[in-house]
């Protein structure tokens with residue numbers, strides 16, 4: 001079983017600060033929503049907590065939260081303690097996809113477990129002060145394709161490109 005990783009990062013691989021995102025980019029949020037809706041999303045406990053309560057679980061998606069604490073309550077989500085458990089809650093034979101949606105610890109875990117065969121990376125054309133970074137990736141063997149590019153506008157303060165990486 002393989003999953004797609006989806007992330008938005010700044011020029012230095014920065015992805016978060018104080019358990020929050022670094023920017024407001026409604027156009028990228030729309031891309032995230034449209035891409036993941038109808039599918040399964042897997043996230044770390046901290047990422048789950050970073051989503052305001054009224055917006056979680058993420059609607060129209062099966063939400064899976066990973067924590068080492070078996071008593072953790074993630075209302076409306078499935079709790080797992082190991083990425084291997086994803087396959088118990090996700091039917092790989094269906095047309096549904098499994099998305100790893102972060103944060104940094106879970107991206108690293110999924111990449112190290114060789115769970116990822118596709119990445120959708122929003123490259124935000126800016127540097128940000130951050131405390132959380134996307135892990136280092138050895139890009140050998142990955143094929144890159146730019147999907148969409150956006151210039152900044154009054155609602156989206158940074159330009160960005162969405163790139164698909166497959167192997």
Ligand SMILES: NC(=O)c1ccc[n+]([C@@H]2O[C@H](COP(=O)([O-])OP(=O)(O)OC[C@H]3O[C@@H](n4cnc5c(N)ncnc54)[C@H](OP(=O)(O)O)[C@@H]3O)[C@@H](O)[C@H]2O)c1
Pocket residue numbers: 006007008009014015016017018019020021043044045046047048050066067068069072080081082101102103104105106107109132
């Ligand atoms: N820019 C983006 O696209 C993007 C996307 C997602 C998140 N983010 C940002 O990333 C930050 C959060 O990322 P993070 O790295 O701090 O946290 P995280 O990956 O969301 O969650 C970390 C938690 O996952 C659980 N975990 C980690 N390794 C585990 C393992 N081997 N087995 C079982 N459970 C495990 C632990 O939960 P317990 O402590 O409960 O055991 C750990 O505290 C926030 O700032 C968020 O806004 C950015």
